[in-house]
Amino acid sequence: MPVTEMSRTSRIRSNVAALSAAQKPSRGTAAYSRYVNRPLGRRVAAVAAAFGVTPNQATAVSATLSFSGLLLLCLADPSLGVGIAVSLLLAGGYVMDSVDGQIARLTGTGSRSGEWLDHTVDCFKTCSFHLAVLISFYRFPPVEPEWALLVPVGFQIVDMVTFFGLIMMPLLRQGTPAPSDDLTPENPLRTWAILPTDYGIFCWVFVLMGWPTLYFAGYTALFAINALVLVVVLRKWWRELKAMDR
Template sequence: MDFRSGLEALRSAQKPSRGTAAYSRHVNRPAGRYMAAWMNSHGFTPNQATAVSATLSAAGIALIALVSPTWWLGILVAALLAGGYVMDSVDGQLARLRGGGSKSGEWLDHTVDCFKTLTLHLAVLISWYRFFDLPSDAWLLVPLAFTVVAAATYFGLILMPTLRPAAAPTWAAPPVESPLRRFLLLPIDYGFLCWVFVLLGWPTAFRLVWTLLLIAAAAMLAVALRKWWHELRAVDGLT
């Protein structure tokens, strides 16, 4: 399948965008679609796309932990992380182009995502400890707390679809989604977090923005946990 045919096929085979944050919806998925069509036309497999994603992400995360922050480092880290996130979208789209994915490929994708989610915040913790002139060591609790929030959020998002009963076929249109919702979800959008690293060369600005994102992500997790609990209690027939 050539590039143009693959691109047209992907345009009609996208995952539902409802419930996804603005960056993932409007930037990452479209970029991944073009890259998936190109990689498919050159014979790449979904697992190879996952490997490229892991390599780019690991390089960016390692730079955060190992190199003293500068303005150029922030741009490089952001580009590597964002590139890895694009490739994270590519593997699934490549699988759809090739007629469906595999269980091993899905496991690999989720495992890489889990490592990436956790090590990103731990790398920030290391960077703050090694290179930032913090007003107090208590600031180190921010990336530590963000690690916990990110891990719990990722776990819930992966687990909940396996616990929900299969949806019955329906002709009813889904409720209208608020146009603001996709932007309110940005604090938990990994792609948005990638570009926050352009502030890495300005430690105070980065520290404050990262803290605000933690507060927003923690609030969203609290809302999600309550929603998931009541949803599953209803499935159990309990109140």
Template sequence: MGRTTEMHREAGGNAPQPGVGTQFRSNLEALRAAQKPSRGTAAYSRLVNRPAGRVVAAAVHVLGVTPNGATAISATLSAAGLVLLATLEPSWWLGVAVAVLLAGGYVLDSVDGQLARLRGSGSLSGEYLDHTVDCVKTATLHLAVLISWYRFPPLEDPAWLLVPVAFLVVDMMSFFGLVTMPLLRRLHGTPTAVSTTTATTEHPLRMWVILPTDYGTFCWMFLLLAWPPLFLAGYTAMFLVNTAVMVPVLAKWWRELRAMDRTGARP
């Protein structure tokens, strides 16, 4: 699947090498046929980030970029955006730079998994690296906002500094659950909800309702940096929405785990 160069080598290298354009189209077609189910994902990830990731993955696969290489590029872009956010005074151009760097890093975060599917080389170490980078990014993003607000206060009341601290706690709880629950389901032998439910059963408005919880939406909110009170309002609103969404999700996960416990099965 999308491994034309490898197949030519296995055949002895006598067949003519396909052109770059042919390899790209072959890669893109293979990725379109091997996508993860989109059910449960928000509109930005589903309609923007994943399609963009497919195109980038199809292109960089021709260049020989590895999944871990894509993860490293993603981490570099995100880190650059967060360093700028924490060190420079808010302005319109800073907002554009931070948003573009974070959104670019998010696209590359999708690319590593798609490259693994193209190369047939998914690994536990690669998955660990991807989750580690995501964890660090989730934590340092809110710390960068905290540092920026401390150095360049959007409002005089220092109590607003508690918002990024609280947002950090909420995001880390959500991240921990999203990583841990699939592992616990596998250990228990329980299939995931996505694997047992077709995308057609999802309400068509759901992906738009959960849009404020999408990391991609959060990336582009930094365009508001030039207007600190407006950015503060948007950031606080996203914190409240994510908190409101997290509460029933945590309750659902708890009920699911208690149901597993009642079966008497153990890992």
């Protein structure tokens, strides 16, 4: 093996070890992100950093994969093959969404502009995801009733409000003690209970596109669960903020 190849292999191994020791807290993270996406992102980041990939380049790859998947969803006649391709592109984009931050931590190249770019791409993705489903449902109805078009509309609202809350709450918490829930040990079942709210699960629902009725049922079930969780979380956030006011 050439010396340069050996040194790069050694660098990748040291990158994996360094990233394993410098992970973000996993508390409150759903199982897919915790056990699939972050570990995959760690390994991809270790390789990418060894080849000189920057965090912003990783963000650009994430955006390209994600929006390619959404474009395919809008344009292609649904089938099993199309569904698998859409899921792979979206899941790949999600992995790269983890990679940019891990490269930044590994190389010490984090920046406000990079964080802004990452969150802006996330916002575009959140705004576009269920709109792409809506377009697909309109062009290629998975079920007959027209009210089915309301499901992605409702899911879009739920997702946007959730995204806003996840961005806003840390800003409002600045300078205040951590919520009491964050100081108690996490229930080991919680990461699995919130699995339906994980973006990674959204990515893979499209593998059901070969069976339209099942695909619609799965997507609708995710919407219903996420809407219910949002109601619970909004109540929790409101009570937390009222306690801060006192």
